[in-house]
Amino acid sequence: MLKSVLSWYDSTVDRSPDTSSGWPAIYASIALGGIFGLVSMAAALAVAIPATVVTWISVLVLLTFFGKPRKSLVVEGKKLTVEIMKTVAKILIKEGNLVAAVCAVLGYFLLVRKDESD
Template sequence: MADLEDHPNSTWASLLQKAVRKRRTWVTLFVLVYALLLSSTWNLINSILSWYSSTSTSSSSPWPALYASLLFGLVFGLLSMATALAIAVPATVVTWITVLVLLAFAGKPRRSLVLEGRNITADITGFAIKILLKEGNLVAAVCAILSFLALVYRRREEVF
């Protein structure tokens, strides 16, 4: 059997393993993904605004403003949930590990610790998802209302 050190890709694999172990790598990946998310969100907001501008000049009904404001609320609600998720996941993992370690120090047997660990995982995950959805919906509703008022006010200024 051939030695893995003789393989030409082994140096790349070891470099990749070293890079993945570094915290800077994960922070950089997080920043890049979040920058991509913000960039696509900005493009989506601009396209919604340009669609609204093109339809509001040809119609005097409030429906385009309502549609645009609902889309703005949706975009900002999803963005706030993505941000909260990025913050909540590490905090949830730390809480989960802390509870399991405390149960282990309390003298729980391994089998019951595994069973309680599954229950704790389900409880923490369900609780975090409920909070995430509640907060995201709240942000979406507030953004939809504020954007509707801003779009209607903007159109009234253009008319006069």
């Protein structure tokens, strides 16, 4: 995907080298930022899922040791699962957006600098 975005950008710039507008660079940098944001969210999710499961099991075991009856333990487990998933989703989205924004800005400056050196 990265190569296709960069080849699209190179072909767009090669067709119209006299244009001084940075729109192709903006579009390409947003696409690159989005790709890197999604990849970083997937990588964070790969780490977050095992950590979330361990946390969830630990809390349920602690609730069991403190004498919670099974029915209330099931209800608490459902509430806990929803709360943990909401928290993980919020963190993943926030960090993915941050990575996407940083990569988009860096990508824009690198693409503009590449054009100036050519």
